[in-house]
Amino acid sequence: MSWQGAHRGSGGTTIFTGPRVTPTATWHRRLSVAILMRTRGYALARLEPEGRPPLIVASVHLSLKAGERRAHARTVLLGISEVAVPGGRTVLAGDLNELDTGSAWQLIGSRLQLVSPTAPTYPARRPRTLLDVIFASADLTVLPHTDIDLGEADVLAASDHRPVWADLLV
Numbered sequence: 001m002s003w004q005g006a007h008r009g010s011g012g013t014t015i016f017t018g019p020r021v022t023p024t025a026t027w028h029r030r031l032s033v034a035i036l037m038r039t040r041g042y043a044l045a046r047l048e049p050e051g052r053p054p055l056i057v058a059s060v061h062l063s064l065k066a067g068e069r070r071a072h073a074r075t076v077l078l079g080i081s082e083v084a085v086p087g088g089r090t091v092l093a094g095d096l097n098e099l100d101t102g103s104a105w106q107l108i109g110s111r112l113q114l115v116s117p118t119a120p121t122y123p124a125r126r127p128r129t130l131l132d133v134i135f136a137s138a139d140l141t142v143l144p145h146t147d148i149d150l151g152e153a154d155v156l157a158a159s160d161h162r163p164v165w166a167d168l169l170v
Contacts, residue, residue: 021050
């Protein structure tokens with residue numbers, strides 16, 4: 001995997017790509033938060049999979065505050081639309097920091113479909129809440145999900161959240 005960014009990312013977000021994908025542009029952007037609150041942000045990449053139309057990928061980490069999350073979701077969706085190419089193929093993944101009843105989740109879900117499993121992702125040791133998700137535009141095909149044994153010790157060492165993934169035909 002190759003890191004797509006010229007710096008450490010924004011708010012804990014970045015994008016890695018495999019060798020069959022050519023990034024044509026990348027961006028790391030901050031999201032507005034209250035003074036003295038933890039930095040939040042999102043990463044964007046325009047990718048060109050071999051022999052396929054371009055794809056916009058976003059990695060997000062939204063606020064712990066509901067009002068900020070909705071504003072963040074609007075900002076991210078606007079950022080995606082500003083860099084999108086005709087055809088609009090899009091994947092958005094990350095920590096929304098809210099349930100599916102939240103306004104940020106609802107806003108994103110009104111434009112993109114949830115494609116990741118709905119198993120809880122937080123906290124990693126005993127997950128009870130689904131916070132980490134993947135959405136994609138309807139023109140991408142979701143392949144059947146296959147669980148992978150990642151090793152519990154590695155999962156717990158990596159993050160306070162469980163990993164989430166989706167297999168998409170791009």
